[in-house]
Amino acid sequence: MTDDYLVRVGTLIRDARRHKKLTQSELAEALQTSQSAVARIEQGKQNLSLETLARISEALDTEVVAVASSTPLNLRIEGGRKLSGEIDVRTSKNAAVACLCAALLNKGKTTLRNLARIEEVNRITEVLTSIGVKTRWLPDSSDLEIVPPAQFDLDAMDETAARRTRTILMFLGPLLHQFDRFKLPNAGGCDLGSRTVEPHLHALQAFGLDVVASHGYYEAKVDSSVRPRKPIILTERGDTVTENALFAAALYDGETVIRNASPNYMVQDLCFMLEKFGVRIEGIGTTTLRVHGVPEIDVDVEYHPSEDPIEAMTLLAAAVVTESEITIRRVPIEFMEIELTLLEGMGMKYSLGEEYVSDNGKTRLVDLTTQPGPLEAPKDKIHPMPFPGLNIDNLPFFAVIAAYANGATTLHDWVYENRAIYLTELTALGVRVQLMDPHRVLIEGPTRWRSAEVMSPPALRPAVVILLAMLAAPGVSVLRNIYVIDRGYEQLDTRLNKLGANIQTFRDI
Ligand SMILES: CC(=O)N[C@H]1[C@@H](OP(=O)(O)OP(=O)(O)OC[C@H]2O[C@@H](n3ccc(=O)[nH]c3=O)[C@H](O)[C@@H]2O)O[C@H](CO)[C@@H](O)[C@@H]1O
Numbered sequence: 001m002t003d004d005y006l007v008r009v010g011t012l013i014r015d016a017r018r019h020k021k022l023t024q025s026e027l028a029e030a031l032q033t034s035q036s037a038v039a040r041i042e043q044g045k046q047n048l049s050l051e052t053l054a055r056i057s058e059a060l061d062t063e064v065v066a067v068a069s070s071t072p073l074n075l076r077i078e079g080g081r082k083l084s085g086e087i088d089v090r091t092s093k094n095a096a097v098a099c100l101c102a103a104l105l106n107k108g109k110t111t112l113r114n115l116a117r118i119e120e121v122n123r124i125t126e127v128l129t130s131i132g133v134k135t136r137w138l139p140d141s142s143d144l145e146i147v148p149p150a151q152f153d154l155d156a157m158d159e160t161a162a163r164r165t166r167t168i169l170m171f172l173g174p175l176l177h178q179f180d181r182f183k184l185p186n187a188g189g190c191d192l193g194s195r196t197v198e199p200h201l202h203a204l205q206a207f208g209l210d211v212v213a214s215h216g217y218y219e220a221k222v223d224s225s226v227r228p229r230k231p232i233i234l235t236e237r238g239d240t241v242t243e244n245a246l247f248a249a250a251l252y253d254g255e256t257v258i259r260n261a262s263p264n265y266m267v268q269d270l271c272f273m274l275e276k277f278g279v280r281i282e283g284i285g286t287t288t289l290r291v292h293g294v295p296e297i298d299v300d301v302e303y304h305p306s307e308d309p310i311e312a313m314t315l316l317a318a319a320v321v322t323e324s325e326i327t328i329r330r331v332p333i334e335f336m337e338i339e340l341t342l343l344e345g346m347g348m349k350y351s352l353g354e355e356y357v358s359d360n361g362k363t364r365l366v367d368l369t370t371q372p373g374p375l376e377a378p379k380d381k382i383h384p385m386p387f388p389g390l391n392i393d394n395l396p397f398f399a400v401i402a403a404y405a406n407g408a409t410t411l412h413d414w415v416y417e418n419r420a421i422y423l424t425e426l427t428a429l430g431v432r433v434q435l436m437d438p439h440r441v442l443i444e445g446p447t448r449w450r451s452a453e454v455m456s457p458p459a460l461r462p463a464v465v466i467l468l469a470m471l472a473a474p475g476v477s478v479l480r481n482i483y484v485i486d487r488g489y490e491q492l493d494t495r496l497n498k499l500g501a502n503i504q505t506f507r508d509i
């Protein structure tokens, strides 16, 4: 390597180490080398073999040094350990993606503070960068600065990144104000069975958008003379469809009424951010939104997305199945009330601290301390509903909780075609789980957990549920190909290790 290249790689390694909050000595220990060797590497004064680069990548769990990233990342978990201590809930994937798409509306500089450093965010920043948006992580922070170009270059779009996320669908709303015609690659994301696009197209028709899906693309045409003369009635109370309608309404210089809107957490975050753009929105947190849009948004704005209720539920489930007392800080309590009430009904004990406000100035947070103890299966089936119901993304965590509890629990996932099916993979960990039909599973606890080697299902929450079962199961388990988990959680392994878990990452070389 040339000296110049060594300095650049050294800087990348230093930044990744600081982001992981490791000292040079701690990284040196992981690499079985000395602190001074790490200092030399970071200053670009040390020649690096491919093997050393691979080991650094693994220790820092980062794609920054790409040689080790071509093979899937796996986890080795020594289960059966109790957790203890405190952990902060990070900001949410789903608000992050909404806010990133909202930045497309703004001609000025948008800074998203304390964004989750997750693969889903990486994919979208790759797409943004490819179309000419300047994105930059501010030094030693998780703050992302976004500056748009005068004109987006859609022909240059990184299609590989775009096709790995469903979020690309949420470019429709922001882009319809800027182009008469454009095309976007079809949406990807978790493989949860077919997920409809129709409600998005129906909602955006009110702004003159006409989309034909052909050969892997959405071909969009916009008739800018069409305006929302009457309320837009969403055919589904979906989160991202509400967001798409909000994007379109934000840059429409008039009033748009959106009915059957989702009042869910990520939609609320988006509304608070749009308000910072100067858009007035009545009815935030309800199913009728009245949006007073503006002809242009050109402001330097910063916004703090709020904490992730799904991560809070994940940590709660981890505490239950490992029979641990932990304090989960920064729980967005409004979005966890039904989940907590159900758990109380199953016999769970926990305590809540005083409420305080998230950095977005709006979302109510509490610190929650779990108490280990036996649980009983609920008498009725557990099923999700649009907010303020039990969150669909939290339902899978009740599978691993039901496996811990005494008695039989039915989970009914009416929303997704495939998600309940993935829960049957818990069988490998000793869980008695029966698929009653594609949407319902019956789980009989308590479980005599056993360790296992499992390939991650191609869906985020079911993959995390298997990881949690592995934390409960004594012995060494292996979870293969965890990209899907990194899509939505920031360094989950490292953060659980700080609570006393023993999770190692490794790659098949
Ligand atoms: C980036 C993001 O924010 N993703 C979330 C968002 O995805 P998103 O908003 O994209 O969810 P979808 O539009 O795919 O909706 C999920 C499923 O629910 C069905 N459906 C939804 C609403 C309704 O009133 N009736 C109905 O049948 C849809 O047909 C679909 O099968 O919402 C989902 C449901 O909360 C969450 O799992 C995702 O994590």
Ligand SMILES: C=C(OP(=O)(O)O)C(=O)O
Pocket: 093, 166, 189, 190, 192, 393, 460, 461, 488
């Ligand atoms: C289904 C999920 O996400 P996405 O909409 O990004 O696929 C999820 O977060 O569980």
